[in-house]
Amino acid sequence: MASPQNLSELQFPIALVDELHELVDRPIRVMVICGTQTRALLKYSDEDILPEDLEIVTGPGCSICVMPAGHIDAFVKIGRQPDVITATCEDLLRVQGTKESLGTIKEKGALVEVVDSPMEALDLARKNPGKIVVFTAVGFEGAAPDVAETILEAASEGIDNFCVIPSIRLLPPSLDSLMSDPELNIRGLLCSAHIQSITDSQAYADLARQHHLSCAVVGFGIRDILEGLISIVKQIRSEKPVTTNPFNGVVQTEETIRNSRMMSEVFFAVETDWRGLGSIEGSGFVIRDELSIYDAIKRFNVRFIKGQEEIKCQCADVLSGRLTPDECPSFGISCTSKHPIGPCMVAQEGLCASYFRHIFGRF
Numbered sequence: 001m002a003s004p005q006n007l008s009e010l011q012f013p014i015a016l017v018d019e020l021h022e023l024v025d026r027p028i029r030v031m032v033i034c035g036t037q038t039r040a041l042l043k044y045s046d047e048d049i050l051p052e053d054l055e056i057v058t059g060p061g062c063s064i065c066v067m068p069a070g071h072i073d074a075f076v077k078i079g080r081q082p083d084v085i086t087a088t089c090e091d092l093l094r095v096q097g098t099k100e101s102l103g104t105i106k107e108k109g110a111l112v113e114v115v116d117s118p119m120e121a122l123d124l125a126r127k128n129p130g131k132i133v134v135f136t137a138v139g140f141e142g143a144a145p146d147v148a149e150t151i152l153e154a155a156s157e158g159i160d161n162f163c164v165i166p167s168i169r170l171l172p173p174s175l176d177s178l179m180s181d182p183e184l185n186i187r188g189l190l191c192s193a194h195i196q197s198i199t200d201s202q203a204y205a206d207l208a209r210q211h212h213l214s215c216a217v218v219g220f221g222i223r224d225i226l227e228g229l230i231s232i233v234k235q236i237r238s239e240k241p242v243t244t245n246p247f248n249g250v251v252q253t254e255e256t257i258r259n260s261r262m263m264s265e266v267f268f269a270v271e272t273d274w275r276g277l278g279s280i281e282g283s284g285f286v287i288r289d290e291l292s293i294y295d296a297i298k299r300f301n302v303r304f305i306k307g308q309e310e311i312k313c314q315c316a317d318v319l320s321g322r323l324t325p326d327e328c329p330s331f332g333i334s335c336t337s338k339h340p341i342g343p344c345m346v347a348q349e350g351l352c353a354s355y356f357r358h359i360f361g362r363f
């Protein structure tokens with residue numbers, strides 16, 4: 001049970017903790033999809049805020065964690081081409097492909113720059129007219145509108161030394177595939193607002209209905225998370241699964257309609273590979289033929305092929321909720337935040353990295 005004294009010192013929503021403890025009257029497994037929400041829960045794990053019968057399992061909600069070796073191999077292959085500048089996020093530098101990473105080719109002299117956004121990559125192209133700037137577009141569906149907007153801006157300005165490796169993923173199809181495994185026995189899904197598809201706000205509701213799941217879409221604070229868990233448990237108790245989403249009222253703004261239009265102008269959905277989850281229909285994006293000059297995969301005639309992943313790494317089981325990171329034999333021994341073996345130990349919101357920081361107090 002929660003320790004009220006410690007928690008009140010932390011200005012903690014004790015009433016929500018108590019309500020949750022009162023409500024959980026049977027064993028319930030809930031998947032927390034987002035790595036940031038998992039981190040928030042881990043922060044309070046010493047305070048026993050969750051009832052014993054409420055089991056939280058981790059999900060595939062970190063876009064770096066689910067990056068398969070084959071996609072890193074494609075980034076590396078293109079990054080090694082003459083006159084190419086790879087523009088990427090910092091985390092990707094440390095994700096290993098079959099033999100190399102973007103970090104190792106950078107050490108050997110390839111031009112690899114860290115950028116914070118696709119627009120920054122486009123600026124790099126404007127400043128380097130003699131080079132081709134290749135942006136590694138990773139993330140979930142929420143990242144897609146910015147990439148689409150950047151491609152449309154490049155096209156409207158006639159900038160032809162800029163292109164994108166599309167490796168953005170849609171979460172609902174991967175969850176659909178996971179939830180089809182009866183062994184996982186997941187009863188509820190806690191989703192975060194930022195991973196919710198802008199173009200398809202119904203996606204989680206459909207998923208919940210199809211798999212008889214209770215589902216809540218909430219923010220990242222501990223109060224939001226507890227409210228989400230309470231909502232899920234109430235739905236299970238009442239045997240009326242619905243998707244609760246405080247963001248429903250705001251999803252159809254002018255901005256989201258514009259985002260949705262840009263995304264359909266630039267991308268369409270295809271099958272793509274996920275680390276640990278295999279190939280999933282309709283879970284990736286490719287760039288439409290009319291804009292193929294901005295598709296680095298077509299421009300450099302490279303294909304995403306299956307890569308060799310480190311056999312000691314158990315990321316596949318961690319990402320599908322079958323294993324907690326500290327159950328991996330390499331965790332904290334040969335795999336640390338300084339020397340990550342798998343992608344789950346790389347990003348801040350990576351599942352193994354979150355556990356590592358929580359258990360060892362360092363990153």
Ligand code: SF4
Binds near residue numbers: 313318328342
């Ligand atoms: S601890 Fe390291 S090796 Fe083990 S699953 Fe996580 S990233 Fe992979």
